[in-house]
Amino acid sequence: MRKLMIKGQAGSLEFSNFDEIKSGLVSFISTKYQDMNYEEIGYDIAYRDKEELRKIKRIFSKKRLELKKIYTNPYLQVESMLKDLEAIVDKPLKKANSYVERNDKLEKRNRIISYAKSKSMDLGDFVKKIVDSPAFFNQRWLNKSMKLPVIYADVDDIIESSIRDIHSIKAMGSDNENVLLARYYETLSTTGLKNFEKNISKESTKSSSETEFEKVSEFRVKSEESAELCSKLNSKFYEVKEEKILKIFISKKQAEALFKYMKFEDIEYEEVDSK
Numbered sequence: 001m002r003k004l005m006i007k008g009q010a011g012s013l014e015f016s017n018f019d020e021i022k023s024g025l026v027s028f029i030s031t032k033y034q035d036m037n038y039e040e041i042g043y044d045i046a047y048r049d050k051e052e053l054r055k056i057k058r059i060f061s062k063k064r065l066e067l068k069k070i071y072t073n074p075y076l077q078v079e080s081m082l083k084d085l086e087a088i089v090d091k092p093l094k095k096a097n098s099y100v101e102r103n104d105k106l107e108k109r110n111r112i113i114s115y116a117k118s119k120s121m122d123l124g125d126f127v128k129k130i131v132d133s134p135a136f137f138n139q140r141w142l143n144k145s146m147k148l149p150v151i152y153a154d155v156d157d158i159i160e161s162s163i164r165d166i167h168s169i170k171a172m173g174s175d176n177e178n179v180l181l182a183r184y185y186e187t188l189s190t191t192g193l194k195n196f197e198k199n200i201s202k203e204s205t206k207s208s209s210e211t212e213f214e215k216v217s218e219f220r221v222k223s224e225e226s227a228e229l230c231s232k233l234n235s236k237f238y239e240v241k242e243e244k245i246l247k248i249f250i251s252k253k254q255a256e257a258l259f260k261y262m263k264f265e266d267i268e269y270e271e272v273d274s275k
Helices: 018-032 042-120 126-132 147-170 177-187 194-208 226-233 253-262
Strands: 215-222 235-238 243-250 270-275
Touching: 018 177, 042 126, 042 147, 126 147, 126 215, 177 194
Parallel strands: none
Antiparallel strands: 215 243, 215 270, 235 243
């Protein structure tokens, strides 16, 4: 890179009689204007003083702006040139900086996750489920202002709080414990969990009662007679290439009859799911 050749001379300004001007101005203002009570002497005097003071101030402001223009304009011209050079560098700089920042964040994220998962050695494998939760990682941790010791303290707090929550869920003694835990691992929050447990308990009780009279099965039937079969069983079906997918809602006795019928008619079938 070649040396920048910018010619110029550092300017210097000297206000040699500043103290004299200031002293005289203070004396003049205090003598003529300081104790004026315009409420008593009225509008005309106030207007006259306003105009006189503006003229005095204009003397100083005019000189200030004049000097500013003389000394600033050469700098502004060179500043614009230097900004043009900076803009040329900015494009590749931003590209490199973006890559570095992404990798720094990825490395930081990996360090945080590694630290969190290391807790499973002391606290149990369920810590991994906490760390894998979509609600675990706080994107704010990736900010440059967030230092690792502070983040690690946050991680410890989240894990400890989650462990207490998990123990509380297990202490409920619910038959739906696994479902409750699965929901908790999604949010890492117990908010609304009790109402959720009540609702699924009701659904579970309802389903248990219905299964004594009803069996729900899904079959993949490989036969042209599937439409006829579907009609007889009042079921629904839809096409999958040359196969038919049926979802059939029948009792256990009807299911036994269905299997016998398909076997008798040489209908090929594959049971996909059974509940």
